[in-house]
Amino acid sequence: MQRSKTPEPAACLGCGVCLQRCPVLDLDALAARQAVRDLDAGLASPVLHDCIACRACSLVCPQGRDPSERIIGRWQQLILERGLPARAGLFMVSRFPNFRSRLLPALPADERRLVATWSRPPSEGAREILYPGCNWLTSPYLAASSLLDGLPIHGALELCCGATLSRSGLKGDASRQARRVHMHLASLEITRLWVPCAACLHALCTELPDKLPFPVEHLSTRLLDQIDAGRIRTRNLGMEVALQISCNDHLLGPAHMERVRELLARLGLRVREIQEPCCGIGAGFSPLSGYHPIDILRTSLRTLRQARQTGADALVVLCAGCLQTLSVASLLMPSSPELYHLFELVQLAAGERPLRRHIGRARLWWCCIAPHLLRPGRIFPEGGP
Numbered sequence: 001m002q003r004s005k006t007p008e009p010a011a012c013l014g015c016g017v018c019l020q021r022c023p024v025l026d027l028d029a030l031a032a033r034q035a036v037r038d039l040d041a042g043l044a045s046p047v048l049h050d051c052i053a054c055r056a057c058s059l060v061c062p063q064g065r066d067p068s069e070r071i072i073g074r075w076q077q078l079i080l081e082r083g084l085p086a087r088a089g090l091f092m093v094s095r096f097p098n099f100r101s102r103l104l105p106a107l108p109a110d111e112r113r114l115v116a117t118w119s120r121p122p123s124e125g126a127r128e129i130l131y132p133g134c135n136w137l138t139s140p141y142l143a144a145s146s147l148l149d150g151l152p153i154h155g156a157l158e159l160c161c162g163a164t165l166s167r168s169g170l171k172g173d174a175s176r177q178a179r180r181v182h183m184h185l186a187s188l189e190i191t192r193l194w195v196p197c198a199a200c201l202h203a204l205c206t207e208l209p210d211k212l213p214f215p216v217e218h219l220s221t222r223l224l225d226q227i228d229a230g231r232i233r234t235r236n237l238g239m240e241v242a243l244q245i246s247c248n249d250h251l252l253g254p255a256h257m258e259r260v261r262e263l264l265a266r267l268g269l270r271v272r273e274i275q276e277p278c279c280g281i282g283a284g285f286s287p288l289s290g291y292h293p294i295d296i297l298r299t300s301l302r303t304l305r306q307a308r309q310t311g312a313d314a315l316v317v318l319c320a321g322c323l324q325t326l327s328v329a330s331l332l333m334p335s336s337p338e339l340y341h342l343f344e345l346v347q348l349a350a351g352e353r354p355l356r357r358h359i360g361r362a363r364l365w366w367c368c369i370a371p372h373l374l375r376p377g378r379i380f381p382e383g384g385p
């Protein structure tokens with residue numbers, strides 16, 4: 001995926017199409033126009049709590065604007081004025097300790113070894129590498145596969161793409177993180193960077209201060225090409241699966257989703273797409289939520305319920321972050337369908353046995369992270385009083 005030249009956006013018409021077509025807010029035309037006016041006038045609006053910053057509205061604005069910035073800009077202002085609940089600091093991936101750095105030391109030894117290997121610079125001569133992003137760094141078991149042979153993995157928590165920072169209104173941290181990541185990645189002598197996560201792909205292609213000197217592509221494209229070239233031989237899995245398309249996968253556009261659907265078809269999967277675009281974490285992005293566990297769990301459980309209602313054999317997610325968030329919630333809903341990351345299904349179809357540690361990871365999450373969610377007080381990450 002490459003940065004595309006976007007035409008200069010035209011003036012906002014106040015038409016409300018953005019909020020009316022929002023997959024989360026459920027507003028009619030009148031309410032949507034009123035919400036746009038309220039947001040512009042700096043007034044209170046339920047949208048400020050309920051928006052998950054998925055940016056779907058930016059895909060429908062007839063004026064080519066990014067209406068989510070209207071909300072995220074208000075969030076930034078709120079963070080300056082009121083700060084955030086202290087627990088939100090756990091999710092600030094540019095600062096340490098955060099929830100991922102708390103989780104890493106508790107991982108099984110084989111996974112800690114993998115993470116240590118990934119932090120080393122790629123060996124000289126490595127032309128194409130995989131950037132694991134933070135989500136694979138806390139689920140390194142996903143990468144224990146011969147399907148990634150010959151593709152060195154390089155990344156560390158310090159090199160998080162920072163997508164959640166910009167989406168939650170933490171603009172200062174987001175731009176510092178983008179500069180840090182850009183400086184590091186641009187210094188690598190590689191010809192292509194593969195990423196397994198749509199959030200990373202979007203952030204690396206649109207939020208870094210400059211374009212990277214090599215193409216950045218989604219891992220699903222490589223897997224599909226390898227299957228079509230006969231380098232990965234797959235069998236028909238013959239399963240019916242519910243598919244949760246993450247907000248970031250939606251954002252990458254129809255061509256990306258077309259490739260994902262082709263990949264699922266190659267594996268012999270019959271797909272029922274569910275409408276809920278959020279694994280749950282987006283429900284915590286608003287500073288009015290500040291990663292409140294109830295907001296996150298309520299959304300995650302809605303997604304799991306939708307998947308269960310399809311009657312499918314399993315729920316497939318495209319993002320390891322979604323896998324983690326939904327796994328955490330699935331411990332509260334034992335009847336939820338079995339969860340798979342897309343990569344695990346490719347492994348299965350290729351005759352491998354994926355390690356499938358996400359339930360153990362979810363238990364670890366509850367032990368290592370949940371107690372910190374009760375932290376009292378407020379923090380002021382963007383300055384302020």
Ligand code: SF4
Pocket residue numbers: 011012013014015016017018019036060061062063064065066067
């Ligand atoms: S941002 Fe776009 S879609 Fe939203 S009110 Fe303005 S013109 Fe309409």
Ligand code: SF4
Pocket residue numbers: 018019021022023024025050051052053054055056057058067068071
């Ligand atoms: S960013 Fe997503 S949740 Fe927020 S208003 Fe736009 S479409 Fe709705």
